[in-house]
Amino acid sequence: MSYCESVGFDWVLFDADETLFHFDAFAGLRQLFAGFGVDFGAAEYEEYQRVNKPLWVEYQEGRINAKTLQESRFALWGERLGVAPAELNSGFLSAMADICAPLPGVPELLNGLRGRYRLGIITNGFTELQRIRLARTGFAEHFEVLVISEEVGVAKPDKAIFDHALDAMGNPDPARVLMVGDTLASDILGGLNAGMQTCWYNPGAKAIDPGIQPHLEIRCHSELARLLA
Structure with a gap:
């Protein structure tokens, strides 16, 4: 049995920049x-x-x-x-x-997860970019919840923005929520502090911070798709 099967996720939350979208x-x-x-x-x-x-x-x-x-x-x-x-x-x-374009494998990942998990985004990016980009790519229809730090007034890794997201999600058990992001110090640390499961998207195989230990680590989106299959 895989880690994902043993935990049993209901929600998958994503960071936006450099997790779903290339940000040049x-x-x-x-x-x-x-x-x-x-x-x-x-x-x-x-x-x-x-x-x-x-x-x-x-x-x-x-x-x-x-x-x-x-x-x-x-x-x-x-x-x-x-x-x-x-x-x-x-x-x-x-x-x-x-x-800004989706990273390779992201459309396939989202299409594969849709209907099997409830999906959301929690981002430190700004409203003027995030909402337009989601609409233009057609990704907006995949996500039930979009939490933007500019609108909430606090940024990741502050636990308050994760609590805000959980409230918007109907207050599910945080242990059944998977937070996926590319930045240990904001996405992963914040998810851990909120009691969520975490997945570090680390395509460049960067060294891990020994003080921040994600539950999962992936190099590509197809790897996450397999884990959540």
Whole structure:
């Protein structure tokens, strides 16, 4: 008997970016800034990430809100171009909605799970991208629950966003919920703290954090499909 059969899941929750969808921020930023006549290259991207990455840490730790993150990451570029940071952020999310594609195997996985498990998404991404992208790909019909940190006011790994998701799901037994995500520090740690079963999507075979132990680990979506078959 497999681990999945012995546990017996009712729900499968997914992270969105880099779990269901490829998220190429560099390509999105190039598209955004091309509209302003800027040749956005590797050096510009490195400069952007020096600002962006610490902001995401602060956001996930609950020290800043989504609006602060979204606008602060474009503050320097807003000054250079004479454009409001909020406008640049909106343009970036629009560009990402245009270019983000499902990861290989995701459509087949979702089609295989539909009707056999109840499905949901819990994401630290932003509303302006998440809802449009799900609608454009046709994935929205697969998911009963969509929990977005920007709308809830807290981000993974905060237990509150997982509790919010469980409430929206009708308060099932967390032990019968499988949380699938690519990031140990947010998806897996948050799922563990909420009492859920967890599955780490780790296509690059990254080293595990000894302090965060997922119940399952997969390299590809077909592997998860087999585990849940």
